[in-house]
Amino acid sequence: MTVIDRYSRQELFQPIGKLGQQNIRNSHALVIGAGALGTAIAESLTRAGIGKLTIVDRDYVEWSNLQRQQLYSEADARDRIPKAVAAKKRLYDINSDVEVVSQVMDVSIEEIEQLIIDVDIILDATDNFDTRLLINDISQKANIPWIYGACVGSYGLSLTIIPGETPCLQCLLDTIPLGGMTCDTAGIISPAVQIVVAHQVTEAIKLLTGNQSSLRGSLLSFDLWLNQSSSIAVDKMKKEDCPSCGNIPSYPFLDKAHSTKTAVLCGRNTVQIRPGKNTTLNLEKLALGLKPLGQVSKNDYLLSLTTGEHRLVFFTDGRVLVHGTKDITEAKKLYHQFVG
Amino acid sequence: MSVFVNGKEIVISTGKNTILSLIESYELNPKLVIVERNKEIIEKDNYKSTILKQGDHIEIVHFVGGG
Numbered sequence: 432m433t434v435i436d437r438y439s440r441q442e443l444f445q446p447i448g449k450l451g452q453q454n455i456r457n458s459h460a461l462v463i464g465a466g467a468l469g470t471a472i473a474e475s476l477t478r479a480g481i482g483k484l485t486i487v488d489r490d491y492v493e494w495s496n497l498q499r500q501q502l503y504s505e506a507d508a509r510d511r512i513p514k515a516v517a518a519k520k521r522l523y524d525i526n527s528d529v530e531v532v533s534q535v536m537d538v539s540i541e542e543i544e545q546l547i548i549d550v551d552i553i554l555d556a557t558d559n560f561d562t563r564l565l566i567n568d569i570s571q572k573a574n575i576p577w578i579y580g581a582c583v584g585s586y587g588l589s590l591t592i593i594p595g596e597t598p599c600l601q602c603l604l605d606t607i608p609l610g611g612m613t614c615d616t617a618g619i620i621s622p623a624v625q626i627v628v629a630h631q632v633t634e635a636i637k638l639l640t641g642n643q644s645s646l647r648g649s650l651l652s653f654d655l656w657l658n659q660s661s662s663i664a665v666d667k668m669k670k671e672d673c674p675s676c677g678n679i680p681s682y683p684f685l686d687k688a689h690s691t692k693t694a695v696l697c698g699r700n701t702v703q704i705r706p707g708k709n710t711t712l713n714l715e716k717l718a719l720g721l722k723p724l725g726q727v728s729k730n731d732y733l734l735s736l737t738t739g740e741h742r743l744v745f746f747t748d749g750r751v752l753v754h755g756t757k758d759i760t761e762a763k764k765l766y767h768q769f770v771g
Numbered sequence: 772m773s774v775f776v777n778g779k780e781i782v783i784s785t786g787k788n789t790i791l792s793l794i795e796s797y798e799l800n801p802k803l804v805i806v807e808r809n810k811e812i813i814e815k816d817n818y819k820s821t822i823l824k825q826g827d828h829i830e831i832v833h834f835v836g837g838g
């Protein structure tokens with residue numbers, strides 16, 4: 432076996448073939464989120480020989496991630512490596528032919544407008560509806576398909592959204608689920624992740640190889656523990672007056688008035704604070720200033736300060752994760768106490 | 772009376788025979804589900820007024836945020 436044979440099994444699969452493989456090679460996929468779904472999607476697309484893959488995440492690797500987030504190692508958790516950084520390193524080991532771009536950032540309006548440049552497909556691997564509705568709007572505005580995927584417990588679901596053809600997420604959800612309702616207090620088993628990813632990646636490959644007629648065309652869900660699955664044809668749910676995909680779209684989630692500066696992280700007892708302007712934190716300098724106030728540790732990407740029952744993690748892009756609270760006011764108070 | 776929910780036959784007690792009561796019996800938020808009855812999608816506004824009939828095939832998909 433040589434490098435030439437690398438994609439032979441995929442090329443032998445008739446609907447892909449050598450031409451399809453070339454199409455995959457010429458494609459750029461954007462994976463938003465590098466948690467359970469994101470790592471599995473990224474590994475699958477990297478092995479499949481995607482030309483370029485951009486992976487974005489705002490968090491760093493923790494021990495509780497290792498049970499299902501397949502690109503990470505114990506060393507990543509021990510050293511608190513940002514997920515996007517650790518993912519890129521592992522993806523390069525898997526397939527050095529793929530151009531992997533990693534971004535340690537919180538995806539909001541300005542970020543997503545930059546991230547989607549030259550992108551052929553967006554894969555949703557986020558853990559919240561705020562970001563998904565942002566993806567939904569930019570997908571319509573920039574005419575890029577996206578594939579929704581989500582899971583909790585032993586349950587998961589997926590939907591493929593193609594601008595101008597299918598209904599969008601906004602058409603299906605007339606209420607926006609609040610952060611708290613989506614938090615994964617029910618835990619998650621890894622096989623549920625893998626099933627969602629199998630659907631997302633297969634739909635992505637169909638799209639990228641010109642096999643549109645093979646797309647599933649339905650909202651799909653399953654529960655591995657209850658041995659149930661369901662599929663609903665949602666094509667009739669496309670709404671003419673939808674603010675995202677309708678006749679006169681307003682893209683409400685790309686409106687800066689909607690952008691949030693703070694967010695409670697899903698199931699983490701953590702609040703994220705984003706500075707208003709784009710800033711760069713000098714971690715060396717910050718470490719010197721914070722040493723008298725608590726226990727400080729740092730790596731190339733972030734600095735961690737433990738003080739009392741709270742831990743604050745500062746990223747070079749100015750973001751701070753305040754661990755040990757779900758209370759935004761309390762988190763902001765701590766933030767201002769340490770960074771002024 | 773019994774209906775099929777996501778392929779599984781379940782027994783419905785009298786007085787709990789609407790789409791809404793079915794959704795609630797699974798402790799799901801009616802605003803976050805898509806429901807199909809015998810291949811027809813039921814509008815959210817009609818969950819309360821839609822009465823289940825013996826042998827109905829119901830599909831329920833609920834949205835979650837995790838990932």
Ligand SMILES: [Zn+2]
Nearest residue numbers: 599602673676
């Ligand atoms: Zn829509």
